[in-house]
Amino acid sequence: MAAVAGVFEVFRRGKSGGAMEHAGSLEAPDARLAESYARQLFGRRGEAAELWVVARAAIAHTVGASDELDHSYRRVDGYSIRDRLRAARAAAGVERGQFREGAQGDVDA
C-alpha cells in the first residue's frame, strides 16, 4: 500500500455486533503509523472491539439530499390508515376489536 500522508479518519466499533461509529481523526505520515496511533488514541481502554482507519482523501463525501419530490411513500410516516380502517370496518359492519381475543383490545386505532 502506498504511503498516505496526512489526515486519517478513525471509526470505532465499541462492542462486536454494534455499528461502526466515527471516533475522530488523527494525523500520521503513513497508514501503518496511523493504525498504531488510532489504537492508542481511540482504543487504549478496551473501548474498541475494532477500528477502521481511513485516509481522509479516500472518503467519498456526500450530504443528504433534500426531499423536494416528496419521497414520503418510502417511509412509514407517508401512510395514515386510521380513517380508512374506520371506514372499512363501518362498510363491513364490524365493531372495532370484534375478532380479537382476550383483554388486550385493539391497540392500533
Next chain:
Amino acid sequence: MEAGFFDRLAAGEDVEAGDAMPDAYREALRRFIEMHGNSELMGALPERDWIVRAPNLQRKLALTAKVQDEVGHAQLLLRLVEDLGKPRERILDDLLAGRSKFHNVFHYPTHSWADVAVIAWLVDAAAILSQKALLGCSYLPYRRVMKRICWEESFHVLHGRDTVLALATGNDAQREMLQEALERWWAPLMMFHGPPNDPARDQLIAWRIKSRGNEELRQEFLDVYVPRIWELGLRIDDPALRRDPSTGSWEYTEPDWDDLRRIVRGDGPATAARLGQRRDAARDGEWVRRCFALAPAA
C-alpha cells in the same frame, strides 16, 4: 449569509465540520479550542515531572496513563484547530514563542507529591465543570470530542481524589503536606473560571460555543468541593469564604484578576520553565518526527 447564520445559531441549529460559517464565528471557535488544546498539552508537563517521583508503581502507572490522556486530548483538540484552518506547525510555533495562551493553573510550579494530588483532584474537577459546559457546543465536531474527553476526565478526578485520600489518612507529615498544597493551589483554583462577567453579554455563550458563565461555574465548584475539602479536616485559607444560606451562593475574597491576566499573558511563576521544557521536548523529539516522516510505507 452572516445574519442568517447567527439567527439559525440562536434558534438552536448546530454547525457541522464542512458547513459555511462567518469568519467571526470560525475565529472565536479556533481561538477557544486552540487555548483548550494548548492547556491540555501544557497541563501534561507538571504531572510528567512527577512520574519518576511517584511514591509507588501503581501511582506511577496511573500518572503515566493520565499524562497520555492529556496529550491525547491535545491531539484531538488541535486536530479540530487544524480543520478550522490553522496548521499544527503554526499552532506549536505560536505556543513555544509565547504568542498563544494556556490556562492559568499550568503556569505554577509543583512543590510536592501533594501538589500532584491537589491538581489531579481539584484542578481537574474545576476543568470538568468547564468542559461539561461544552457538551452542548454549537460546533458539532468539538461537541463530539468533548464527549470523549469528559469520559476520560472522570477517571482523572477519581484518581486525584484517591491520591488525596491516601495523604489525608496518612501520618501528620502527609496531612501537613496536603494542607500546604491546598493553600498553594486555592488562589489559582479561585481564578480558574475567570472573572465574573455578564453571561448575557458573553459572545461565546450567545454563539452557544459554551453554555455557562464564569461565576456560575465557580459557584458550582465551591458548592460541590468546599464541603468535600472540609470533611477531610483541611482548612481553606480564605476568612471570607462562606455560603450565604439565604441566597445559597458562596462569598469569597475577590481574587486579584490583574494577577490572572498577567499570568495568562505569559508572566506566571513557572511559565518560562514550562515553555522551556516544551521547547526542549520539541528539539529532542525532532529526530523522531523526522524518522517517522520518512518511514517507508507498510
